[in-house]
Amino acid sequence: MDLVTSLKSRLGPDTVARLSFWPDQEEGRSDGARVHVAASTVLIGPWDPDGPPQACGECVRTRWLRVRSHSERTLRTASQTDRVAASAPWPLDVPFVVDSTAILLSRVNDPEFGDSIPAVPPGCAFVTSLDLVSLQTETMLIERDPLCPGCSTWVGDEPSSQELIERTSIGSRCFSIDEYDLLDGALVNPVAGVLGNAAVEDVWSTTTAPVCGRVDSRSSTDCAELTWSGQTPTYNRSRLVGLLEGLERYAGSLRRRAIHPVMATTNDPLRRVDPRVMGLYDPRTYRDDPNLVPFDPDREIPWVWGYSVRDRQPILVAQRNVYYAGLLGADRFVDECSNGCASGSCYEEAVLHGLLEVIERDAFLMAWYGGAQLPVLGGGAELGANAAKLLNRASLLGYRVDLLDTSTDTAVPVVTALATRMDGGDGYLVLASGAALDPIEAAESALHEVLTYLPGRAKQAARRRPELLAMSTDPALVRSLRDHAELYGLPSQGKLAATLASPSREVTVQAMAARVGGGWSGNITADLIRIVDHLADLGYDVVVVDQTSPEQERRGISAVRVMVPGLLPMDFGWSRQRALLMPRLLNGPGAVRILPHPFP
Numbered sequence: 001m002d003l004v005t006s007l008k009s010r011l012g013p014d015t016v017a018r019l020s021f022w023p024d025q026e027e028g029r030s031d032g033a034r035v036h037v038a039a040s041t042v043l044i045g046p047w048d049p050d051g052p053p054q055a056c057g058e059c060v061r062t063r064w065l066r067v068r069s070h071s072e073r074t075l076r077t078a079s080q081t082d083r084v085a086a087s088a089p090w091p092l093d094v095p096f097v098v099d100s101t102a103i104l105l106s107r108v109n110d111p112e113f114g115d116s117i118p119a120v121p122p123g124c125a126f127v128t129s130l131d132l133v134s135l136q137t138e139t140m141l142i143e144r145d146p147l148c149p150g151c152s153t154w155v156g157d158e159p160s161s162q163e164l165i166e167r168t169s170i171g172s173r174c175f176s177i178d179e180y181d182l183l184d185g186a187l188v189n190p191v192a193g194v195l196g197n198a199a200v201e202d203v204w205s206t207t208t209a210p211v212c213g214r215v216d217s218r219s220s221t222d223c224a225e226l227t228w229s230g231q232t233p234t235y236n237r238s239r240l241v242g243l244l245e246g247l248e249r250y251a252g253s254l255r256r257r258a259i260h261p262v263m264a265t266t267n268d269p270l271r272r273v274d275p276r277v278m279g280l281y282d283p284r285t286y287r288d289d290p291n292l293v294p295f296d297p298d299r300e301i302p303w304v305w306g307y308s309v310r311d312r313q314p315i316l317v318a319q320r321n322v323y324y325a326g327l328l329g330a331d332r333f334v335d336e337c338s339n340g341c342a343s344g345s346c347y348e349e350a351v352l353h354g355l356l357e358v359i360e361r362d363a364f365l366m367a368w369y370g371g372a373q374l375p376v377l378g379g380g381a382e383l384g385a386n387a388a389k390l391l392n393r394a395s396l397l398g399y400r401v402d403l404l405d406t407s408t409d410t411a412v413p414v415v416t417a418l419a420t421r422m423d424g425g426d427g428y429l430v431l432a433s434g435a436a437l438d439p440i441e442a443a444e445s446a447l448h449e450v451l452t453y454l455p456g457r458a459k460q461a462a463r464r465r466p467e468l469l470a471m472s473t474d475p476a477l478v479r480s481l482r483d484h485a486e487l488y489g490l491p492s493q494g495k496l497a498a499t500l501a502s503p504s505r506e507v508t509v510q511a512m513a514a515r516v517g518g519g520w521s522g523n524i525t526a527d528l529i530r531i532v533d534h535l536a537d538l539g540y541d542v543v544v545v546d547q548t549s550p551e552q553e554r555r556g557i558s559a560v561r562v563m564v565p566g567l568l569p570m571d572f573g574w575s576r577q578r579a580l581l582m583p584r585l586l587n588g589p590g591a592v593r594i595l596p597h598p599f600p
Contacts, residue, residue: 264316355532367408
């Protein structure tokens with residue numbers, strides 16, 4: 001007899017469940033279970049000293065599985081024939097463990113025990129783990145899973161109005177990142193963290209104090225990792241930035257609301273964004289890639305409701321253009337990334353930053369594929385002390401950084417930081433971009449990002465030299481985000497990208513700011529409307545889908561996906577460059593440069 005059987009006999013069959021990778025085939029769902037048994041852990045919960053817990057046993061199972069190790073997650077996706085059976089009952093039936101579990105369960109049900117426990121945050125419950133190796137116990141928070149089949153009620157999607165509200169601000173944010181409540185313990189913990197089991201500090205970085213993490217997520221084709229990181233001068237601030245990024249990616253990968261999409265064809269008489277305007281791949285890509293399906297306007301696909309900021313009315317958007325880890329095969333006509341996903345303290349702030357990212361990426365692609373030679377932003381005192389400090393830090397690592405004016409007809413200042421290794425060695429070129437109404441803020445954003453990549457780029461180029469050399473002669477081998485950036489760590493390739501800079505041309509901070517009326521106004525909504533109106537004059541709409549997850553909403557965070565149909569989308573993989581086929585690029589002033597972009 002194994003431990004699960006003994007616990008069921010002692011505590012009742014409905015109270016105990018195995019933390020199985022395949023619950024549907026073994027024991028069914030575990031909604032009502034209060035004791036969950038894994039190979040080396042027993043979990044007691046969810047429980048709440050103040051009343052019924054705001055999570056269920058299925059939430060425990062789902063959250064726990066998402067923070068497992070790579071090997072366990074690989075097992076999770078294995079087929080029935082690939083599974084390995086235990087040679088004996090496991091976990092072992094140890095009477096002490098049965099007694100300990102029963103005592104813990106009775107303890108968390110004791111009202112007097114609850115008097116010594118802090119209040120549970122909204123949407124959360126407690127879960128207590130008993131380590132079967134060390135016999136240590138630890139109590140942590142678990143947040144209700146918004147897609148849990150045990151405690152979620154699914155509804156249909158409905159259009160809604162998203163009128164903009166006046167928001168005062170300091171620069172591009174309404175308040176400091178330090179004011180978010182992110183450190184309650186539910187986002188990162190070893191049992192059921194929303195964003196993984198740990199936030200890891202990288203003590204070897206020479207430019208920033210990075211903090212990063214990972215959690216299981218599902219991509220279009222398999223079970224994959226959702227990674228996040230914060231890169232600032234201090235670990236405490238990097239942790240906050242990383243958690244915000246993790247929540248943003250968590251919300252943008254899959255819809256975290258129990259809402260059914262609208263099923264319809266593109267030709268149905270409903271107001272919608274035509275996916276063809278968002279960009280499609282070359283026909284040869286659909287022919288050669290079994291994970292993609294050619295777009296068919298007569299095929300029924302899932303849609304979600306968004307909102308046209310320009311026209312002030314709801315509009316449908318293909319789910320595939322909104323969430324980049326959708327699971328349906330019929331709509332797999334494109335593999336999106338996080339273009340235009342952003343978060344903020346309110347809807348308006350999130351929309352502004354999502355729109356700035358869309359404009360930034362479009363501007364870089366227009367410059368790269370258009371073969372532009374960009375003017376250099378003048379240095380000196382006008383860039384400010386912070387930018388000067390960042391430039392000096394890059395210089396200490398052996399890099400010269402040129403700040404390039406990458407702005408286009410969108411009239412938003414875009415700056416690309418182009419770092420080149422002064423001795424001409426491996427890790428030759430690294431770049432990043434930033435966009436803001438204040439050119440100095442755009443420059444600092446680009447500098448902060450480029451500094452995060454500098455320490456490891458030389459080693460990456462040396463380690464992958466044979467692969468990267470092959471890519472330099474056969475661009476079809478460039479298949480991932482990593483390939484695009486690391487290819488230009490080779491000196492021979494990096495020198496091709498260095499032609500973006502035109503040192504003989506300079507532009508001042510004042511000239512860049514003057515294009516948009518002098519920077520931020522102190523009213524985020526007014527700044528947003530100014531950009532939207534300018535894009536409307538160019539013939540572009542701004543479409544927003546609210547992606548806010550319950551986990552973000554409880555913390556006062558809004559998340560959105562912003563789209564500007566017709567602007568160039570950022571893609572990774574040479575065969576998947578939609579930008580090369582889009583009218584905005586093809587109607588540009590110069591010949592198209594057929595060379596993989598180096599955007600990180």
